Amino acid sequence: NSSQNEEDNARSYEPMKNARGINKFHQSSKKGMRAVEKLNEDGITVEGTQIINGVTITLGNFRTLYLNSNTLKLWDLLKLELTKRISHNIPLTEKQIANASEVTITLDKFMSMCERKHRQSAQEELRKCAQALFNVDLKFDDFTYEVNQSTGRKKRKKTHWSFNLFEATKEVRNLETDPIIDSKITFYFSYGLIEYCVQAYIMPFCVEALKISTHNYPHAYRMYFKLCERYNMEIIKGKPVRISVATLREACPDLPTNEEIKQRARQFSKRILEPFERDLKALSDIYGLVSWHYCNAGGEPLTDEQLANYAFEDWENWLIEFTLPDYPPREAPKKRGRRGNSQIIAL
Numbered sequence: 001n002s003s004q005n006e007e008d009n010a011r012s013y014e015p016m017k018n019a020r021g022i023n024k025f026h027q028s029s030k031k032g033m034r035a036v037e038k039l040n041e042d043g044i045t046v047e048g049t050q051i052i053n054g055v056t057i058t059l060g061n062f063r064t065l066y067l068n069s070n071t072l073k074l075w076d077l078l079k080l081e082l083t084k085r086i087s088h089n090i091p092l093t094e095k096q097i098a099n100a101s102e103v104t105i106t107l108d109k110f111m112s113m114c115e116r117k118h119r120q121s122a123q124e125e126l127r128k129c130a131q132a133l134f135n136v137d138l139k140f141d142d143f144t145y146e147v148n149q150s151t152g153r154k155k156r157k158k159t160h161w162s163f164n165l166f167e168a169t170k171e172v173r174n175l176e177t178d179p180i181i182d183s184k185i186t187f188y189f190s191y192g193l194i195e196y197c198v199q200a201y202i203m204p205f206c207v208e209a210l211k212i213s214t215h216n217y218p219h220a221y222r223m224y225f226k227l228c229e230r231y232n233m234e235i236i237k238g239k240p241v242r243i244s245v246a247t248l249r250e251a252c253p254d255l256p257t258n259e260e261i262k263q264r265a266r267q268f269s270k271r272i273l274e275p276f277e278r279d280l281k282a283l284s285d286i287y288g289l290v291s292w293h294y295c296n297a298g299g300e301p302l303t304d305e306q307l308a309n310y311a312f313e314d315w316e317n318w319l320i321e322f323t324l325p326d327y328p329p330r331e332a333p334k335k336r337g338r339r340g341n342s343q344i345i346a347l
Helices: 001-010 022-029 069-085 092-101 109-111 117-135 191-198 208-210 220-237 247-251 258-262 268-286 304-308 312-316
Strands: 013-018 034-040 043-052 053-060 102-106 136-146 153-165 182-190 201-206 241-244 291-295 318-321
Touching: 013 022, 013 069, 013 136, 022 053, 022 069, 022 136, 022 182, 022 191, 022 220, 069 092, 069 102, 069 117, 069 182, 069 208, 069 220, 092 102, 092 182, 092 191, 092 241, 102 109, 109 117, 109 208, 109 304, 117 182, 117 208, 153 191, 201 208, 201 220, 208 220, 220 241, 220 247, 220 318, 241 247, 247 268, 247 312, 258 268, 268 291, 268 312
Parallel strands: none
Antiparallel strands: 013 201, 034 043, 043 053, 053 136, 102 182, 136 153, 241 318, 291 318
């Protein structure tokens, strides 16, 4: 019975396309964006722009829309659907890209996946999240591969990417038309995004993470995504997976920075450490998504003395060693043969 219960409670992982250019979107926030006025045929509009590690993220209708963890939940839900539709062969034909681009999310699915109980508030949230995604575009450089169809050989080259996340009419982008029709929204992934995602790697993603309460734990969802990203890269090495406190803090753009707190009052623990730990503990204690502990640089456990008496500056230098329960088995990538082009390429 106990083994049956463990199976019933096992985490559910689904494949999700991931790559540097789209992952940085998870670290963006309105707080970090610079407002820029643009003059076009509709008059003056305001865009928000942020550059994260060479990836430029732009949000249209900056004054009206928001960009938060719920927006990212919808984005990830859509990526999960896209991943099911994309062939892993490179390149896709234009027809294959067109067939993969259309994804419809119903309000019922959104409520079920994100565990929302109140239909009216969930519908308003779905609308706002969709409107934000329709107004996001990305620009960055990344490496891709060109395939010689006769030999199967791949040549690595640097490519400039620039695309909206989704195709949409001007009326939808300008918030003049409600994207929700008959309790559902149809999204069309942009051609450029699909072209980029075809070559992206697969990351197992636990769909239970979509149920995280962004109200009670505003940083937890972004934290989980970053931990998932790190785990996917490191677990194939067969060593314990660790991430620095500083790196995980970068995944929480709505936490105050040290500089912001210095300008007000020195409340580092109350305003940074405590909410950080609250949300990280929620991932393990409430949602069962992560098992973790602090450690020193070499992986040695913290001593009782370190845990009993530490300053904020000490905490900033700690590492977090973690595992993701029920993670699907991962193998190190095999070397390609001359014609082996079925394997997914990490960008």
